[in-house]
Amino acid sequence: MNEHKTLAELREKVGSAELNGKVAIVTGAGRGLGRCYALALAAAGASVVVNDADEKAAEGAAADITEGGGKAIAAPGRVGPEAEAQRLVETAVAEYGRLDIMVTNAGILRDRVSWKMSEEDFDAVIGTHLKGTWTCGKAALQQMRSQGEGGRLILIGSPAYQFGSFGQSNYAPAKAGIVALARTWSMELSRDKITVNVVVPTAMTAMTATIPVYKEWAEAYENGLPLPKVARTDHALGSPEDVTL
Incomplete structure (x- = not known):
């Protein structure tokens, strides 16, 4: 899509580099909203681990950041399994020494009306959106709690959770679950100064x-x-x- 803003263009809009010294992971950051989240975080001064299931897309987004003077490393892989989430966090810590921000943006669509949707299509969407958010968030909050300095979990929702969405009996409940997950984590993590927010984008x-x-x-x-x-x-x-x- 027509989305290729440069780091310099975003830096002009972001303004001050208030995230200098911070480290972020953005899942599904090879293109679209995820890429823009990653570039905006880098424009604000953060070092970014760029994840995407598409290796070339992850490497391309990371290159866009580094060529623009920011700090980024590509970490391709498909989110969902706990081992993959842990690998992303370990990559951030090994490369930059810490983790402050986790943006769980990765997602897929397998749209079909319910009477034609396969179990595989249901599981794939739930596994990427809801389970992937849980595993990545869990790995991130464990690292943030060990650092003892707080942190930010930013989960990506959708209007589908609010209104329903024809042909998305997998996607809509996954996004609803993410909202419930954020509310639960916000309770569990309040003493650790780790904030949890859901962004509901329409782009x-x-x-x-x-x-x-x-x-x-x-x-x-x-x-x-x-x-x-x-x-x-x-x-x-x-x-x-x-x-x-």
Whole structure:
């Protein structure tokens, strides 16, 4: 999608480097919103571990950061298993010495109406979104608690959890579970000064472009045209940078 802001462009918008010395992991950061989150964190001064299931995409996003003068390392892999989450945290600590921020953005879609959805499609989406958020968050909070200096867990939700979504009886409940998880973690971690927040984005990315009603807008946006006013006013749909900044 039309999303390739440079680190320099984001640095101008972010302003002060208030995250100097901080270390962040962003899952699913090879493209779309995840890439923008990673670049924005780097623009604010953080060192970033860029995760994505697509190795080339992870390496490309990390290169965008380092070539722009930021600090980043690619850590490709598919989130979900606890071993993968632990590896990401170990990578951050080995490379940068600590972990302060975990953004659980990785996600997939396997859309089908419920009577046609396979168990594999259900498990894949739940495993990436909900379990992947839990395993990555768990590994991160363990590291943050051991450091004793607090931290930030930023979980990515979706309006689908609030309103339901036709053909997404896997995705919508996964996102609802993430909200419940955030509320539970916020209780468990309050004494550790680790905050937990859910961001519910609506942006034109490769994922939202698969929604039939957005097809024409997505094609125009891909070709460099701005989103129409109705997309923003009636659908609350913006760019990845609108969500990030």
